[in-house]
Amino acid sequence: GEDVEQSLFLSVREGDSSVINCTYTDSSSTYLYWYKQEPGAGLQLLTYIFSNMDMKQDQRLTVLLNKKDKHLSLRIADTQTGDSAIYFCAEGGGYNKLIFGAGTRLAVHP
Amino acid sequence: GAVVSQHPSRVICKSGTSVKIECRSLDFQATTMFWYRQFPKQSLMLMATSNEGSKATYEQGVEKDKFLINHASLTLSTLTVTSAHPEDSSFYICSAHLEQGNEQFFGPGTRLTVL
Numbered sequence: 001g002e003d004v005e006q007s008l009f010l011s012v013r014e015g016d017s018s019v020i021n022c023t024y025t026d027s028s029s030t031y032l033y034w035y036k037q038e039p040g041a042g043l044q045l046l047t048y049i050f051s052n053m054d055m056k057q058d059q060r061l062t063v064l065l066n067k068k069d070k071h072l073s074l075r076i077a078d079t080q081t082g083d084s085a086i087y088f089c090a091e092g093g094g095y096n097k098l099i100f101g102a103g104t105r106l107a108v109h110p
Numbered sequence: 111g112a113v114v115s116q117h118p119s120r121v122i123c124k125s126g127t128s129v130k131i132e133c134r135s136l137d138f139q140a141t142t143m144f145w146y147r148q149f150p151k152q153s154l155m156l157m158a159t160s161n162e163g164s165k166a167t168y169e170q171g172v173e174k175d176k177f178l179i180n181h182a183s184l185t186l187s188t189l190t191v192t193s194a195h196p197e198d199s200s201f202y203i204c205s206a207h208l209e210q211g212n213e214q215f216f217g218p219g220t221r222l223t224v225l
Contacts, residue, residue, distance in 0.1 A: 031212050035216070040219075041219065042114075042116075042203055042216040042217050043154070043203065043216040044216070045213060045215065045216075048212070096142060096212075098156070098205075099156075101153060102152065103153055
């Protein structure tokens, strides 16, 4: 079945780049998404990439997609303390359903 | 961007009672809304797909008689947790699918605590 996997925790120093990785299994996914969740809050869509793209850049965010390896990554440049949150990778399943990874908790320290 | 609201944001109820959670798309119409459940430090698990004007589609393992979903209008879906028990305590999040794109916009979530 469909499955999305992420590493659970990432710690970076303020100002460094963060790279969060994700692997998925459903090669038919049309879109892949990155969401951010702050404590006690809902999900905020950060960015998404169409499956026929290799890369998408949006300000400090860069998404890389390796469709052959079914690997997706999110790079956050110049990471700030306000970027501390849980980041979820999701693939667009059938009927617009989203399949989420377990989330990567990003901790930014001075 | 599109805004989705949920009400209430927090609810505490006694075991055996029913709780209704509302999900509204504030500035767009959504023929499809989704209900997710998130346990502490875990991912979101899709419970059901709510379709306006028709019956909801439930994921495997989700009891449709326990989690009643009504999508009576293009801007409102409700989830009723019937005869709630402590194990139903969770964070319930809805999302609405924007037809013109491929995005889902999420509500802020409802934290349910069943005593």
